[in-house]
Amino acid sequence: MNRQALPAPSGMPADCADCPAHHAANLRRLGVDMQDWDYVVALAGNPNTGKSTVFNALTGLRQHTGNWPGKTVTRAEGGFEYAGNRFKLVDLPGTYSLLATSADEEVARDFLLFGQPDVTLIVVDASRLERNLNLVLQVFEITSRVIICLNLLDEARRHGLQVDERRLARDLGVPVVPTVARTRQGFDLLLKTIHEVASGRTVCRPHRIQSEPPELKRAIAEVQQEVEALFPDLPNARWVALRLLDGDERIIEAVRQGELADLASTITAAPRLAMEAT
Amino acid sequence: MSAVAQPPLPERGTPARALTVAQSLRWQTAEFHERLMESLYGEAARLADRAVTRPGQRPRFDLDRTLDRIVTSRLWGFPLMILLLAGVFWLTISLANIPSSWLSSILIGTVYPALQNAAQSIGLPWWLSGLLIDGMYLAAAWVVSVMLPPMAIFFPLFTLLEDFGYLPRVAFNLDSIFRKSGAHGKQSLSMMMGFGCNAAGVVATRIIDSPRERLIAILTNNFALCNGRWPTQILLATIFIGALAPAYLAGLVSALAVVGIAVLGVLITFGVSWALSRSVLRGEVSSFSLELPPYRPPRILQTIYTSIIDRTLIVLWRAVVFAVPAGAAIWLSANITIGGASLAEHLINLLNPIGLLVGLNGVILVAYLFAIPANEIVIPTILMLTVLVTGTTGVGSGAGVMFETDASGTLALLTAGGWTLLTAVNLMLFSLLHNPCSTTLATIYKETGSRRWTVLSAVIPLALGFTLTFFVAQIWRLAGGAG
Numbered sequence: 001m002n003r004q005a006l007p008a009p010s011g012m013p014a015d016c017a018d019c020p021a022h023h024a025a026n027l028r029r030l031g032v033d034m035q036d037w038d039y040v041v042a043l044a045g046n047p048n049t050g051k052s053t054v055f056n057a058l059t060g061l062r063q064h065t066g067n068w069p070g071k072t073v074t075r076a077e078g079g080f081e082y083a084g085n086r087f088k089l090v091d092l093p094g095t096y097s098l099l100a101t102s103a104d105e106e107v108a109r110d111f112l113l114f115g116q117p118d119v120t121l122i123v124v125d126a127s128r129l130e131r132n133l134n135l136v137l138q139v140f141e142i143t144s145r146v147i148i149c150l151n152l153l154d155e156a157r158r159h160g161l162q163v164d165e166r167r168l169a170r171d172l173g174v175p176v177v178p179t180v181a182r183t184r185q186g187f188d189l190l191l192k193t194i195h196e197v198a199s200g201r202t203v204c205r206p207h208r209i210q211s212e213p214p215e216l217k218r219a220i221a222e223v224q225q226e227v228e229a230l231f232p233d234l235p236n237a238r239w240v241a242l243r244l245l246d247g248d249e250r251i252i253e254a255v256r257q258g259e260l261a262d263l264a265s266t267i268t269a270a271p272r273l274a275m276e277a278t
Numbered sequence: 279m280s281a282v283a284q285p286p287l288p289e290r291g292t293p294a295r296a297l298t299v300a301q302s303l304r305w306q307t308a309e310f311h312e313r314l315m316e317s318l319y320g321e322a323a324r325l326a327d328r329a330v331t332r333p334g335q336r337p338r339f340d341l342d343r344t345l346d347r348i349v350t351s352r353l354w355g356f357p358l359m360i361l362l363l364a365g366v367f368w369l370t371i372s373l374a375n376i377p378s379s380w381l382s383s384i385l386i387g388t389v390y391p392a393l394q395n396a397a398q399s400i401g402l403p404w405w406l407s408g409l410l411i412d413g414m415y416l417a418a419a420w421v422v423s424v425m426l427p428p429m430a431i432f433f434p435l436f437t438l439l440e441d442f443g444y445l446p447r448v449a450f451n452l453d454s455i456f457r458k459s460g461a462h463g464k465q466s467l468s469m470m471m472g473f474g475c476n477a478a479g480v481v482a483t484r485i486i487d488s489p490r491e492r493l494i495a496i497l498t499n500n501f502a503l504c505n506g507r508w509p510t511q512i513l514l515a516t517i518f519i520g521a522l523a524p525a526y527l528a529g530l531v532s533a534l535a536v537v538g539i540a541v542l543g544v545l546i547t548f549g550v551s552w553a554l555s556r557s558v559l560r561g562e563v564s565s566f567s568l569e570l571p572p573y574r575p576p577r578i579l580q581t582i583y584t585s586i587i588d589r590t591l592i593v594l595w596r597a598v599v600f601a602v603p604a605g606a607a608i609w610l611s612a613n614i615t616i617g618g619a620s621l622a623e624h625l626i627n628l629l630n631p632i633g634l635l636v637g638l639n640g641v642i643l644v645a646y647l648f649a650i651p652a653n654e655i656v657i658p659t660i661l662m663l664t665v666l667v668t669g670t671t672g673v674g675s676g677a678g679v680m681f682e683t684d685a686s687g688t689l690a691l692l693t694a695g696g697w698t699l700l701t702a703v704n705l706m707l708f709s710l711l712h713n714p715c716s717t718t719l720a721t722i723y724k725e726t727g728s729r730r731w732t733v734l735s736a737v738i739p740l741a742l743g744f745t746l747t748f749f750v751a752q753i754w755r756l757a758g759g760a761g
């Protein structure tokens with residue numbers, strides 16, 4: 001058969017530039033060059049789970065890493081390019097919760113709430129899963145586009161712990177990617193998952209707590225209704241209600257000043273979610 | 279702009295109102311913070327406990343994980359797959375005969391003569407009653423009685439497997455072979471769709487984002503046996519191959535023969551994908567992640583209902599819609615004579631030498647011309663044309679008439695038409711390897727937007743089909759087999 005008789009039809013590009021395999025090994029670390037980013041990725045997690053190691057591995061920067069909690073107190077930013085998209089990566093201070101009782105918690109919380117990251121990557125210590133999940137569940141209240149980076153797997157294994165990441169992903173309703181950040185194990189999948197969640201190709205349905213006592217539930221629901229009446233487009237009204245009930249000054253101020261309204265309108269005005277037509 | 283007076287009580291939808299409500303509730307709800315944290319920590323502990331296995335502790339028994347380990351294991355994965363498929367076909371073959379003969383005795387044994395009598399009593403001209411009753415009605419009746427029972431058994435069973443969550447595991451098993459063939463792992467999913475309908479399978483390739491790998495998936499989708507071809511395979515396997523075995527094994531042997539053809543189709547999919555990815559569609563293989571969904575107990579009644587409504591009746595309707603005009607065309611071709619022989623006979627004689635060369639015959643090739651719109655009508659057309667050629671009387675009642683028949687009657691008729699085991703085997707092969715039906719071709723054209731790829735998608739299987747049947751026929755004859 002004549003091979004020449006079958007050239008690529010007009011619909012097919014000459015090269016394979018839009019093919020995922022083409023990029024899989026082609027992470028471009030952009031360092032501090034963060035011009036014209038397509039997506040913002042926030043890096044959150046408990047202190048000392050390896051967030052900065054993940055950050056450095058992705059951006060090529062050399063943020064100081066140290067094996068002690070509380071090393072990063074302000075946010076660091078860097079960039080990387082993957083699959084033709086430029087990502088801005090924001091390393092948030094490690095926190096145990098988002099209740100904003102300290103300056104570093106406030107930095108992390110405010111960025112997740114007002115910075116509107118396209119993806120929030122929570123780095124989780126596989127050997128201390130329970131404590132880490134406290135933060136994960138709190139982040140779920142603020143944003144739904146979350147990926148769990150199940151880090152320090154080597155350490156967990158050394159302690160004889162086995163983590164069933166499939167079950168965890170199913171229970172949490174978001175992607176869980178097992179990694180060993182120091183040896184960059186699992187990073188191919190991590191990058192791919194970041195890209196898929198950012199582009200809306202993977203849709204997360206995070207697990208919401210339902211175990212509050214009935215009295216709390218009622219109070220939350222009532223305040224949530226008020227918040228929704230005030231900011232109809234706000235995606236995380238329940239979380240704002242929780243914070244109001246808890247007497248969070250920063251959030252009370254944000255409600256009073258209408259900062260949350262701006263937030264809601266930016267979300268509806270510029271939807272970055274590019275759902276794939278099926 | 280005038281100043282708006284603030285109402286004495288905060289209005290709903292104002293910040294003040296929301297803050298006041300929250301404030302008062304906060305004082306009403308004792309220890310809000312502590313109790314909220316308590317439920318949060320409790321939830322985190324529960325989730326962590328489900329996922330983590332501590333040293334010295336046996337991993338928590340997880341039915342899903344255990345099942346996955348078995349059905350996707352290197353050792354058991356493929357045998358289990360074949361066993362399940364064979365089981366489904368065995369049930370289909372052994373159960374379908376009963377309703378099939380029941381339907382044909384009503385539609386063809388009772389309704390057909392009644393229609394003929396009615397036509398005679400109102401004095402319809404012979405050609406009109408021939409065209410309407412002997413052509414169109416009988417074609418539709420035949421398709422219903424032959425296709426409805428196996429479909430009504432096969433589809434619910436297949437849908438139950440799908441509902442249970444087994445198909446993604448099959449895709450998982452096949453993934454590595456697809457990658458070695460230079461194709462995308464997701465092609466295993468579009469192939470699964472192709473086992474239902476190739477047109478649907480071609481549309482399903484949209485899940486593959488690289489154009490190169492998507493084209494491979496489109497061009498090879500036809501090698502997955504579709505609805506229209508399962509009944510042909512099942513019928514031939516039952517009357518020719520099952521008959522070789524002792525009666526108590528007949529059902530099993532026929533089921534294995536059908537599975538064999540389906541597996542051959544999968545192997546050819548790999549082979550052609552490999553060849554394409556090393557010639558006209560060269561390139562890198564992309565990686566992807568495949569989610570294995572949790573197993574769910576199948577909803578049996580709902581599955582049976584939806585698979586009968588959604589799949590069986592829709593496929594059947596399509597078959598009938600194509601069978602009616604085809605029945606008319608067949609009747610016309612058998613009754614319009616040029617130079618002493620009918621149009622159909624001319625065509626058959628023309629194609630007979632080619633047919634015999636590849637272990638088939640002219641009748642089969644003509645039937646495949648009639649069946650371009652729908653594979654479903656191949657067998658009825660073959661039977662009708664065989665009657666015409668052999669001049670068999672007593673079974674049918676004239677040229678271009680499709681007739682009542684059961685498995686033994688079909689066998690007798692086909693044997694009279696010169697059929698041997700070789701013809702049946704080669705027809706099973708040719709049914710797997712020939713051009714896609716016109717619906718699928720139209721879909722391929724729509725998806726690729728290219729005439730070249732559409733033509734190629736018909737040429738590749740035809741070339742393979744003729745080559746394979748030719749070699750099988752030659753080897754068969756060399757080995758001294760009849761035919």
